[in-house]
Amino acid sequence: MTVSLIAAFSPIRRWLAPCLAAVAAPLWLAGCGASGELQGMGHAMHGHASEEDRRLPMSAAFGPDGRLWRVSVEGKQVLVDVSGDDGKTFAAPTAVNQAPQRVRVRAEDRPQIAVDAGGVIHVVYSAELPQPSSSYYSVSTDGGKSFSEPVLVSDTAAEANTYENNVLVTPDRRVFVFWHDERDRADWRDAGASIYYAVGGPAGGLSKSSRKAAGDICECCRTAVKVDVDGSPVLFARAIYSGTVRDHGLIKLNGAADAWSSSRVSHDEWSIGVCPEQGPALSIGPDGRYHATWFSQGAKGSGLFYAYSSDHGAHFSPPRSFGDAGALAGHPSVLSLGAKVAVAWQEFDGKEKRIQAMLSTDGGEHWSAVKTLGRTESEADYPLLVGDGQRIFLQWTTRRDGFQMLRVE
Numbered sequence: 001m002t003v004s005l006i007a008a009f010s011p012i013r014r015w016l017a018p019c020l021a022a023v024a025a026p027l028w029l030a031g032c033g034a035s036g037e038l039q040g041m042g043h044a045m046h047g048h049a050s051e052e053d054r055r056l057p058m059s060a061a062f063g064p065d066g067r068l069w070r071v072s073v074e075g076k077q078v079l080v081d082v083s084g085d086d087g088k089t090f091a092a093p094t095a096v097n098q099a100p101q102r103v104r105v106r107a108e109d110r111p112q113i114a115v116d117a118g119g120v121i122h123v124v125y126s127a128e129l130p131q132p133s134s135s136y137y138s139v140s141t142d143g144g145k146s147f148s149e150p151v152l153v154s155d156t157a158a159e160a161n162t163y164e165n166n167v168l169v170t171p172d173r174r175v176f177v178f179w180h181d182e183r184d185r186a187d188w189r190d191a192g193a194s195i196y197y198a199v200g201g202p203a204g205g206l207s208k209s210s211r212k213a214a215g216d217i218c219e220c221c222r223t224a225v226k227v228d229v230d231g232s233p234v235l236f237a238r239a240i241y242s243g244t245v246r247d248h249g250l251i252k253l254n255g256a257a258d259a260w261s262s263s264r265v266s267h268d269e270w271s272i273g274v275c276p277e278q279g280p281a282l283s284i285g286p287d288g289r290y291h292a293t294w295f296s297q298g299a300k301g302s303g304l305f306y307a308y309s310s311d312h313g314a315h316f317s318p319p320r321s322f323g324d325a326g327a328l329a330g331h332p333s334v335l336s337l338g339a340k341v342a343v344a345w346q347e348f349d350g351k352e353k354r355i356q357a358m359l360s361t362d363g364g365e366h367w368s369a370v371k372t373l374g375r376t377e378s379e380a381d382y383p384l385l386v387g388d389g390q391r392i393f394l395q396w397t398t399r400r401d402g403f404q405m406l407r408v409e
Contacts, residue, residue, distance in 0.1 A: 011124050020293050021396055043349040051075070054103075056109035056381040056397050060087070060405070062388040064117050068405070069144065071113040071123055076100035078111055080144055086393070087405030096147045102128040107331075108222045108277050108383050116169040119143060120202050124153070124165040124177055135179045139204035153198050155210045156183045158299055162196075166225040175200040176233050178225055182406050184215060191273070192240045193219045195251070213260045213323040214251045216240045222279030228232045228252075228312065229288045236265070236282035236292055244271045248294050250313045265316055266305065268298025278330055283385075286335035288312065289363055293343055294334035304329050308345055308364040322358065322367075323347065329356075335385035335392050339363050342392045342408045344373065352376065355383045357408055373406050374398075 058072040068083040070090065077100065079093035097103075104126040105111065111125035121140040126133050134157050136150040154162045160183035168176040177200070180193040194214045200206040217223065218238035228234050235251040241264070248266040252261065280294035290309040296302060305319040323329025327347035334343050341364050344357040355374040358367045373383075378400035385408065388397045394406040 006221070011276065052399060053379055055107050056379065056399065057105050057107045058381070058395070058397055058403060059110055059112050060386055061113050061115055062386065063115035063119055063121075065119065066388060068386075069113055069115055069121060070109060070110040070403070071096075071112060071125075073103050073105045073125075076102060078103055078123065078138075078150075080113065080121065080123060080140070082144055082148070087395075087403065094140075094144055096123050096125070097127075097136070097150050101136075101150075104128065104133050104163070108220060108279055112165055112167050114167045114169045114175075116173045116175070116201055116202060117171065118173060120204075121172070122167045122169060122175055122177075122204070123147065123151075124167045124179075126163045126165060130158045131161045133161045133163040135165045135177075137167070137177055137198075137204070137206055137302060141203055148204055151206070153177050153206060153210070154181060154183075154196065155208060156181075160185075161184065164193075164220070164222055166223060167309075168225050168227060170227055170231045170233075172231060173202040174231075175202075175204070175206070176225075178213065178233075178235065180217060180219065180223070181210070182219075184212075191219065191244075192216045195223065195235065195237065211258055213253075214239070214262060218246050218275050218279075220275035220277050221246075222284035224280055226282050226284045228284055229286070234282065234290075234313070236280050238276075238278075238280060238294070239264075244273055245298075246270050246272055246276070247296070247298070248292070250290075252313065264299075265292060265307070265313075266294055266296060266301065266303030266319065268296035268305075270296045270298035270301075270312075272297070281332055281334045283334045283336040283341070285338045285341070285363070287338050287363070289336065290316075291334045291336045291341055291364055292316065293334045293345075295330050295332065296364060304332050304345055306307065306332075306334065306364070308320050317364070320367075322370075323356065327354075331382040333383050333385040335387050336363075337387060337392065340392070342385055343367075344385055344394055344408070346380075346383055353380050356396060357394065359408070373380065373408065374404070376400055 078096040081090040081093040138150040164180035166178040181196040198206040221238040223237040278295040304323040307316040332345040341360040376398040380398040384395040392408040
């Protein structure tokens with residue numbers, strides 16, 4: 001069973017909307033992200049960023065031995081390297097794709113990496129061909145010394161764009177690869193995309209048949225994917241409701257194969273005809289509490305918001321507003337270690353980008369004063385929080401200072 005998050009949606013001319021938006025929209029929409037691409041454009045219409053900016057969006061994850069694994073893009077190669085000192089230094093990288101590809105990378109659609117309990121490394125990324133954007137998967141079973149030949153994840157890769165990839169490993173070492181998929185569009189001008197996925201085991205070998213988890217997802221906003229305490233995947237996405245309203249919902253696998261359900265989390269009533277390219281964030285602590293953050297410019301809620309759920313997403317606390325709207329607060333990230341929870345986000349005063357953060361020591365009930373963790377006047381990636389089960393780090397990459405792992409405490 002699959003879930004549609006909206007009964008019907010109205011088509012929009014996505015090729016024209018960004019031009020109109022750049023004239024009439026506020027700065028957060030008309031500006032460029034870390035990838036140097038106009039926000040709000042339909043995915044297939046995105047141009048290529050400069051080579052310098054393509055290096056900014058990276059992903060990192062700690063393995064079971066405490067080492068930090070990182071995936072990045074250099075030219076036409078996807079690279080993986082490892083650090084034994086929390087990101088201060090890295091070993092020589094290994095190429096994931098031996099054959100050069102025109103890899104697509106944006107802050108909202110970056111290569112992703114996950115390491116399972118046995119040390120197997122899983123990577124997903126987007127590249128051109130056979131479609132303008134196609135999703136690829138590769139695995140390393142020898143500790144990152146080599147990677148399998150990348151394979152297309154979608155069973156309709158030749159017919160439809162796929163992008164916004166996520167890879168998730170469960171405690172029992174199952175692998176879930178999720179992506180945004182355009183196969184269900186009756187017209188290329190239609191708004192929204194679907195989420196499809198494939199499942200595999202520790203050695204890779206994804207299922208050949210793609211499965212649908214949800215429809216009517218905001219086409220260019222990243223989806224957050226986490227593992228619940230029972231080992232099942234949970235997705236948090238910006239969805240399209242009532243035609244043009246883009247709020248947020250949970251998408252959950254209910255035990256049985258392909259039995260997905262959805263529930264709406266935010267009710268900000270943000271009616272907008274283009275994608276804001278500001279995906280939400282989700283963290284599920286070892287205590288099972290869900291922690292969610294998101295951005296909105298809705299009629300009933302505008303700015304950054306945080307909420308938690310103590311009943312696996314059935315109900316959420318009243319949204320808590322945070323960040324300086326006057327400084328274009330956006331792109332929030334959240335990470336929970338249980339009682340300790342961190343939230344980080346980006347602000348911009350017209351000259352300098354700042355990464356702000358706040359901490360809770362009681363599971364999100366109360367919060368510390370806001371602290372500035374980093375600042376730069378150069379191009380920069382969005383803030384991402386990464387943990388090793390005991391500590392929380394801010395992953396942040398700037399053109400001036402490069403890749404950084406900053407302790408959040």
